[in-house]
Amino acid sequence: MKDQKELTFKLISAIETYPVRHPVLRAGKPLSSCEFSGDNLKTTFHIGAYQNNQLIGVASLLQVKNTSILNVFAYQLRGMAIANEHQGKGLGKKIINYAETILKEKGVLLLWMNARVSAIPFYTKCGYTKSGSIFDIQKVGPHVVMFKKLN
Ligand SMILES: CC(C)(COP(=O)(O)OP(=O)(O)OC[C@H]1O[C@@H](n2cnc3c(N)ncnc32)[C@H](O)[C@@H]1OP(=O)(O)O)[C@@H](O)C(=O)NCCC(=O)NCCS
Numbered sequence: 001m002k003d004q005k006e007l008t009f010k011l012i013s014a015i016e017t018y019p020v021r022h023p024v025l026r027a028g029k030p031l032s033s034c035e036f037s038g039d040n041l042k043t044t045f046h047i048g049a050y051q052n053n054q055l056i057g058v059a060s061l062l063q064v065k066n067t068s069i070l071n072v073f074a075y076q077l078r079g080m081a082i083a084n085e086h087q088g089k090g091l092g093k094k095i096i097n098y099a100e101t102i103l104k105e106k107g108v109l110l111l112w113m114n115a116r117v118s119a120i121p122f123y124t125k126c127g128y129t130k131s132g133s134i135f136d137i138q139k140v141g142p143h144v145v146m147f148k149k150l151n
Helices: 015-025 091-105 117-125
Strands: 007-012 045-051 054-062 074-082 110-116 129-137 141-149
Touching: 007 091, 015 045, 015 054, 015 074, 045 091, 054 091, 074 091, 091 110, 091 117, 110 117, 110 129, 117 129, 117 141
Parallel strands: 074 110
Antiparallel strands: 007 045, 045 054, 054 074, 110 141, 129 141
């Protein structure tokens, strides 16, 4: 019998993230709101987590320095989303670990993100530290920069 919990990670295109990116991060907004600048750059990559061939989690990694933290080879995490019914089961942490492994292989020294305030406890559990104060991203809500040194 097939393992009902079989989980695989794949590198996917930006548009392939939309079935999770849209309902989780841009609910009620037009599909076009799912497009992030830099989504299709050569240096950008997108992770898809699949359970029995169904996409249940996504994350996008963009090569963007954050000189206010450290002026080093850095990536930004964007579009981190787990399908609503799969949240709180450890999948987000697994995707972050997978992303960090790929980034370390590339020699990336810093991973940072604009964390939704509601996601601060999650990123803290994943070993990320807050930097600076809370700011508002228009139409999305309050955020804070968080980061982790890699390698
Ligand atoms: C935030 C999100 C990516 C986290 O993924 P997840 O799969 O639900 O989280 P996990 O189950 O991997 O949690 C990992 C750890 O963080 C903790 N955690 C996660 N969310 C938490 C919360 N809101 N409050 C407190 N702890 C939390 C878990 O308890 C777990 O702790 P443990 O390692 O001690 O067991 C996911 O819930 C999500 O997509 N939320 C909606 C979209 C969103 O906010 N994305 C982030 C935008 S910046």
